[in-house]
Every structure is written in structure tokens, then in C-alpha cells.
Amino acid sequence: MIGYVTIGVSDMEKAKTFYTELLGGMGAKLLLDMGRIAFIGESMKGPMLAVCTPFDGAPNHPGNGNMLAFWPGSKEAVDTYYQKAIDLGARCDGEPGQRIPDKFYGAYVKDMDGNKLAFYHFG
CATH class of the missing domain: 3.10.180.10 (2,3-Dihydroxybiphenyl 1,2-Dioxygenase, domain 1)
Incomplete structure (x- = not known):
């Protein structure tokens, strides 16, 4: 889609x-x-x-509320990708952890331009 x-x-x-x-x-x-x-x-x-x-040549601005979410396949992989993003220069916007008990595990970073990324696992 x-x-x-x-x-x-x-x-x-x-x-x-x-x-x-x-x-x-x-x-x-x-x-x-x-x-x-x-x-x-x-x-x-x-x-x-x-x-x-x-396209307009103006400075980029990350949108408030916009976020890209990536599913790496497991809670352990969430931790790995979060740390890799930090090592590559992203900043923490929410350490890895269980957000909703038994339902949603996630971690959040912002890239060098302030774009918000999530790594998540359901379950």
C-alpha cells in the first residue's frame, strides 16, 4: 500500500x-x-x-507529530536498532521499553535533522 x-x-x-x-x-x-x-x-x-x-529551497522542518516507524522483528532488534541510530548520530527521544504491557514495545530517536523515528514490536 x-x-x-x-x-x-x-x-x-x-x-x-x-x-x-x-x-x-x-x-x-x-x-x-x-x-x-x-x-x-x-x-x-x-x-x-x-x-x-x-523542492522550494527553503530549510527542511520535521513536522510536529510526524514519525516513521520501523518493525525490525523482535524486542531485541528494537534495542539493537535504537542503539545503532544513537551510534550513528541520532538523539534519544524515548529509550527502549514496554509501552503497553504485553502489547507494544518501542524506542524513539530523532535523526540529525529532527525527524522522529520509532522502532517497535507488537507483543
Whole structure:
């Protein structure tokens, strides 16, 4: 259903490196780089993350309430991806933990541009 989600960034090279390294363990790679926009995912036929500098040339601004959520497959993987994001330069926006007993486990970070990311596991 989702083709791709786009987030605005201030430094394309940093963003491409951050997201390809962060999501590489889930099979993601740089699929298409068109200069101002780059697509990252497993294949062009699956859901992708696009990073781009804003079309209007104005500074990027993360939206209040916008968030990208990634499902890495287990609670342990949530912890791993959270720590990997921190190691790659993201900042904590909610340490890994059980949010809803027996239902939702999550961790939250903000990338270098302030875009909010979640890693989650149901159960």
C-alpha cells in the first residue's frame, strides 16, 4: 500500500549514510539517487524511504507529530536498532521499553535533522 515516505533533510550525504547504515540490517540499500532525492529500501517494488532537500529551497522542518516507524522483528532488534541510530548520530527521544504491557514495545530517536523515528514490536 505505501510506495514511499519522504523526509526533508539538510545534508543529503549524511542522510544517505545514516539511513543506509541504520536500515541495512533490514535489507535496505540505496536504490536510486537523483541528486536532490534518494530512495532507500529493499527494492523499487516495495515500501521505500526517500530523503530529499526541499523542492522550494527553503530549510527542511520535521513536522510536529510526524514519525516513521520501523518493525525490525523482535524486542531485541528494537534495542539493537535504537542503539545503532544513537551510534550513528541520532538523539534519544524515548529509550527502549514496554509501552503497553504485553502489547507494544518501542524506542524513539530523532535523526540529525529532527525527524522522529520509532522502532517497535507488537507483543
